[in-house]
Amino acid sequence: MHKLKIVNFKNIIVFIKILLVKTCGKYFSLIFLIFFRFTDAFACFRLPLISQEKIFSRIYKIIQIQPPQILCKNQSGSVLIFVEQHCLKMFTEEVLKNVFPLLEGEDLAACMGVCKQWRHIAKDDFYWKCQCAKKWPSVCKRTKPPTGTYYKMFQTFSKRRLNRTLPPPRLSFENLEFFVDIWSEDKPVYSGLIPGLAMETGIKPLPSGISNVLRTHLAKPDYKMVVPAEPRFTVPLNQTVSVSMLVGRNDSDKVARIINRSVFEYIDRSSYRALAFEYLDLSPYYPFVSGIRAWVSLLFMDAEDINDGVLDVFGIQLDFCDVAETKEEVLWLLDMLDWK
Amino acid sequence: MTKEMFTLKSSDGFLFVVDEAVVHQSVTLSPMVQDCAGREYPINNVTGKILNLVVEYCKNHVVVDGGDSSSSSSSGDALKKWDDEFITQMDLSTVYDLIMAANYLIIKGLFDLACQRVADEIAACKDHEEIRATLGIVSDYTAEEEAEVLKENEWAFD
Numbered sequence: 001m002h003k004l005k006i007v008n009f010k011n012i013i014v015f016i017k018i019l020l021v022k023t024c025g026k027y028f029s030l031i032f033l034i035f036f037r038f039t040d041a042f043a044c045f046r047l048p049l050i051s052q053e054k055i056f057s058r059i060y061k062i063i064q065i066q067p068p069q070i071l072c073k074n075q076s077g078s079v080l081i082f083v084e085q086h087c088l089k090m091f092t093e094e095v096l097k098n099v100f101p102l103l104e105g106e107d108l109a110a111c112m113g114v115c116k117q118w119r120h121i122a123k124d125d126f127y128w129k130c131q132c133a134k135k136w137p138s139v140c141k142r143t144k145p146p147t148g149t150y151y152k153m154f155q156t157f158s159k160r161r162l163n164r165t166l167p168p169p170r171l172s173f174e175n176l177e178f179f180v181d182i183w184s185e186d187k188p189v190y191s192g193l194i195p196g197l198a199m200e201t202g203i204k205p206l207p208s209g210i211s212n213v214l215r216t217h218l219a220k221p222d223y224k225m226v227v228p229a230e231p232r233f234t235v236p237l238n239q240t241v242s243v244s245m246l247v248g249r250n251d252s253d254k255v256a257r258i259i260n261r262s263v264f265e266y267i268d269r270s271s272y273r274a275l276a277f278e279y280l281d282l283s284p285y286y287p288f289v290s291g292i293r294a295w296v297s298l299l300f301m302d303a304e305d306i307n308d309g310v311l312d313v314f315g316i317q318l319d320f321c322d323v324a325e326t327k328e329e330v331l332w333l334l335d336m337l338d339w340k
Numbered sequence: 341m342t343k344e345m346f347t348l349k350s351s352d353g354f355l356f357v358v359d360e361a362v363v364h365q366s367v368t369l370s371p372m373v374q375d376c377a378g379r380e381y382p383i384n385n386v387t388g389k390i391l392n393l394v395v396e397y398c399k400n401h402v403v404v405d406g407g408d409s410s411s412s413s414s415s416g417d418a419l420k421k422w423d424d425e426f427i428t429q430m431d432l433s434t435v436y437d438l439i440m441a442a443n444y445l446i447i448k449g450l451f452d453l454a455c456q457r458v459a460d461e462i463a464a465c466k467d468h469e470e471i472r473a474t475l476g477i478v479s480d481y482t483a484e485e486e487a488e489v490l491k492e493n494e495w496a497f498d
Contacts, residue, residue, distance in 0.1 A: 095439050095455070102459035109496035113468030113489050115479050155495045 096121050105131040105154050125149050131158075169331035171249065173197050176334070178258075179246040180227075180316065182298075185239045190229060190313075199225040200327075203315050210314065211302035214272045218299075218315075223327050225318045226299070235274075235298070237267070237309040243276050243296045245318070247334065256337035257281060258294045258318075267311075274298040274311060280320075283338045292333070295319050346372070347380045348395070354388030355380065356395050361402040367446035386441045390434070394441055397426065397450050427457045432475060467497070 100108060100122060108127060112119040128150035132139045135158060139146070147153040176196030182189050203226055206218060218226065235241045245258040262276040277293045299315035324330045346363050348356045363369045372381055383391060400422055427435065435457050442451035458475075465471040468490075472479060481489065 092440075094443060095436070095458070098439075098451070098455045099458045099462070102456055103462060106496040107463050107465075109493040110465070110468045110471060111462065112493055113481075113486065114471050114475075115477055116481065116485075118477075119489060159495060 093117075093121060100127050101130050105135075105158055123151070125151055128154050166328050166332060169328050169335060171251075171331045171335045173200055173331070175249045175251045177248050177250075178318070179248065181244045182233075182235075182316075183242045183244075184235050189233045189235060189241075190231075190316075192227070192230070192316075194227050198227055199318065202226045203228045207301075207314055209301045209303060210299075211272050213270065214299060214302075217271070223325065223330070225330070226315055228315050229298075229313050233313055235311045235313060237311065241274070241298075245294070245296065247337070249339065252339065254339040256334075256339045258337070259296060262296070264296075264298060272300050272302060273317075274300065274313075280333075281338050282336050286336050289336070292320065292322050295321060344373070348391060349380045349382045350386055350388040350391040351382075351384050352388050354391065356391055358395055358398070359402075362395060362398040365398045365401060365447055365449075367448075369445060383445070385444050387437070390437045390441045393430075393434070393438060394445065394447065394450065397453075398447065400426075401449060423453055427453050430457075432458070432461065 096118065100111070103111070105128075108122055108131065112122045125145070129145070131154050132145075132150045135154070139150075139153070145153055147156065173196030176199075178192075178194040178196070178199065180190070180192045180194055182191075202224070203218060206215060210218075218224075240263055242261050242263045243259055244261050246255055247258055248255045258280070259276070259278040262278040264274040264276040266275040267273075268275065275295060275297050277295045279290070280292045280294055282289055282292070295318070297317040297319075298311065298313045299317060300311040300313050303312055320330060320333055324333045344360045345357050346360070348358060348369075350356070360373060363373055369381070386394070400419065430438070435454050439451060439454040439458070442448075442454060461474055462471055465474055471477070479486070
């Protein structure tokens with residue numbers, strides 16, 4: 001009589017255990033086949049029938065299923081066993097249906113990632129109605145969920161998300177053109193019709209003679225709107241220099257004001273900029289938003305002329321540094337202007 | 341007052357002798373009070389190991405539930421403590437069997453207790469992978485399906 005080695009026996013058990021678990025009891029004909037093969041394997045070792053039954057009952061103890069009903073014997077005399085589906089240790093629907101209502105919403109969501117059966121059960125809106133009822137009992141006063149499904153309601157409102165992403169802007173710089181006028185004591189010294197795209201391009205190449213501070217500032221990759229002053233102009237320091245700026249959009253033939261008339265009151269010699277600002281007039285559709293300024297900076301050269309009281313302006317910068325740092329934010333802000 | 345004793349037989353042949361108060365806790369077994377006094381009543385779905393635990397639970401709950409509705413809160417607390425210890429010392433495989441047994445025998449208290457234990461285990465896990473590992477469940481998702489499900493539920497994790 002051939003004796004089966006213990007090592008091989010254990011491997012086969014592990015293999016069968018994995019197979020049984022993976023099949024989830026659904027395809028019991030497959031299990032039937034596996035056992036058929038298994039019994040054939042024994043048959044080829046020519047174990048007597050009694051030993052085979054003993055081995056099988058040991059297998060069942062190891063993988064912990066109820067003793068199966070022995071149904072029939074195959075031609076070689078080995079024993080074929082059908083394993084009933086519900087004997088396998090899988091979490092049945094009944095159990096899950098009673099456990100799920102006891103969980104919190106986040107745990108229920110985690111359960112959906114466990115396996116397909118769990119997801120199928122957890123997706124039932126009934127459990128989400130329970131979750132919504134725990135969080136907002138007033139929801140039960142309605143017969144139907146207020147947002148399509150209770151699942152959606154819980155998903156959307158159970159957590160407060162503090163960082164929200166900006167939706168894509170409705171405007172683009174291709175649609176815009178800027179009307180820039182700079183005055184020195186009410187005489188125009190610069191008038192430019194600047195297409196939106198030019199605002200983004202910046203000043204290339206940077207002219208020589210500008211300070212390192214400005215060079216560094218202009219070379220940084222962060223978003224800014226700068227245009228070269230063409231033609232270049234100079235402004236005397238003892239005069240009142242002011243700016244007005246309008247912007248037009250070609251998608252709806254409308255114009256909005258950025259700056260009505262603002263004086264360059266601040267001259268920052270350390271950064272070689274003269275600054276002017278004005279509070280934006282936003283559209284009446286945004287009634288509670290205020291305190292946002294448009295800033296215009298005249299960028300001037302680093303030269304001895306400063307001592308003569310003249311600024312040699314080579315570039316003009318527009319920014320909304322109070323609130324808007326990125327291109328999308330700037331475009332949304334411009335969209336909010338009072339377009340008429 | 342003679343106490344009627346009943347014999348319950350588990351699927352693997354173990355016998356448990358219990359009194360009427362214990363039997364009454366099971367909605368399934370209650371009707372047998374009239375029929376089976378003295379005879380063995382087979383419970384085919386429940387093994388001896390689990391039936392033992394069920395009987396232990398029922399015996400403990402007889403003390404408080406046995407008609408005395410004005411029992412003091414301290415004995416109620418003691419019972420709750422006993423319940424907690426009873427259910428937490430078991431491994432999950434046994435808890436699962438207990439749920440199935442309590443479901444078949446319709447013993448509400450035990451069923452709720454065991455389900456709550458499973459719920460607590462799930463709640464203690466930090467993500468779906470830990471739930472799988474704790475409960476010994478094999479995933480049948482492909483990598484893409486799993487990514488899709490996680491994306492759907494990313495609102496829950498932050």
